[in-house]
Amino acid sequence: MxxxxxxxxxxxxxxxxxxxxxxxxxxxxxxxxxxxxxxxxxxxxxxxxxxxxxxxxxxxxxxxxxxxxxxxxxxxxxxxxxxxxxxxxxxxxxxxxxxxxxxxxxxxxxxxxxxxxxxxxxxDTLVDGAIFREWMVGMGRRTATQAIAHLFCEMYAKLEAVGLATNHRYKLPVTQADLGDALGLSNVHVNRVLRELRERNLITLQGGWLEILNWAELTKLSEFDPMYLHMGRRAA
Structure with a gap:
C-alpha cells in the first residue's frame, strides 16, 4: 500500500x-x-x-x-x-x-x-497542510451542506488515486458522529444534510457505501477543486 x-x-x-x-x-x-x-x-x-x-x-x-x-x-x-x-x-x-x-x-x-x-x-506532508487549510475554509465559510459534500468529494479523489474507489462509489465507514466531529456539526445537523443530499439525488448512502450520483453537480455545490490535493500522476 x-x-x-x-x-x-x-x-x-x-x-x-x-x-x-x-x-x-x-x-x-x-x-x-x-x-x-x-x-x-x-x-x-x-x-x-x-x-x-x-x-x-x-x-x-x-x-x-x-x-x-x-x-x-x-x-x-x-x-x-x-x-x-x-x-x-x-x-x-x-x-x-x-x-x-x-x-x-x-x-x-x-x-x-x-x-x-x-x-x-x-x-505528501505538504499536501496534508493543504488539506488542513481546505478544512479550515470549510468549517469557517462553507455551509454544512457544502462542507459535507466537499468531504465526500475529497475522500473519493484520495481513494480513487490509490485504486480503492471507482465509478464515484466507495466504502464510507464513518458514522454521523465522526462527520460531526470532523466538521463541527451536531448529529442532527449531519442527518439533515445527508437527507437533503439524498433528496436532491446527489448521493446514495446505504450499507456503508457512498455513491455519488451526480459528480458534476456535487462538485459545483461544494466548490470542490482537487488542485489542493496535488494528485501528481493521477488526475482526480
Whole structure:
C-alpha cells in the first residue's frame, strides 16, 4: 500500500520500490476506536495503514473531539514523529484496521539513502497542510451542506488515486458522529444534510457505501477543486 500511495504521487524506480518493500514492519490488527498513538507520546515508530480508516484528532474540554483528517490505506498519519519528538495530537482507528509499525531508524535510513523517496514523503506532508487549510475554509465559510459534500468529494479523489474507489462509489465507514466531529456539526445537523443530499439525488448512502450520483453537480455545490490535493500522476 505504501508503494501504491507514493507511486500515485511520483514515479518510483524499481530500486526504490524494492527498498520500500524491504522495510522492517510489525503488522497488527486493531479494533475500531483504538488509539494508535496519543497526544504527549514520544513514539519510536511510524504507523502505516494497511487496511481500514484512521483519523487524527484532539480532545477538547468536556471530552469533545475535533477530528483533523481521515486517513486511508497507504497513509502514514504520524510521519511528523520522525522529526517532532512529542505528539501534539492523537491518532486513532475509525474502523477495524490493520496497521504496520515501521521503526524510525529504518525510515530515516530509507530517506537518507533514497532522496527521491524523501522528496515524495515531504510532498505528501505538504499536501496534508493543504488539506488542513481546505478544512479550515470549510468549517469557517462553507455551509454544512457544502462542507459535507466537499468531504465526500475529497475522500473519493484520495481513494480513487490509490485504486480503492471507482465509478464515484466507495466504502464510507464513518458514522454521523465522526462527520460531526470532523466538521463541527451536531448529529442532527449531519442527518439533515445527508437527507437533503439524498433528496436532491446527489448521493446514495446505504450499507456503508457512498455513491455519488451526480459528480458534476456535487462538485459545483461544494466548490470542490482537487488542485489542493496535488494528485501528481493521477488526475482526480
Amino acid at each position: 505504501l508503494i501504491r500511495k507514493l507511486g500515485s504521487i511520483a514515479r518510483l524506480s524499481d530500486e526504490e520500490q524494492q527498498a520500500i518493500a524491504c522495510l522492517p514492519i510489525a503488522v497488527r490488527p486493531l479494533p475500531a476506536a483504538q488509539d494508535i498513538v496519543r497526544e504527549g507520546d514520544r513514539p519510536s515508530q511510524c504507523c502505516l495503514i494497511l487496511d481500514g480508516w484512521v483519523c487524527r484528532y484532539q480532545l477538547l474540554g468536556e471530552g469533545k473531539r475535533q477530528i483533523f483528517s481521515f486517513h486511508i490505506p497507504g497513509d502514514i498519519p504520524d510521519l511528523q514523529s520522525l522529526h517532532l519528538p512529542v505528539m501534539d495530537h492523537s491518532v486513532s482507528t475509525v474502523t477495524k484496521a490493520t496497521v504496520g509499525f515501521i521503526p524510525h531508524e529504518a525510515m530515516l535510513e530509507l530517506t537518507a539513502t533514497y532522496p527521491g523517496i524523501a522528496a515524495i514523503l515531504w510532498r
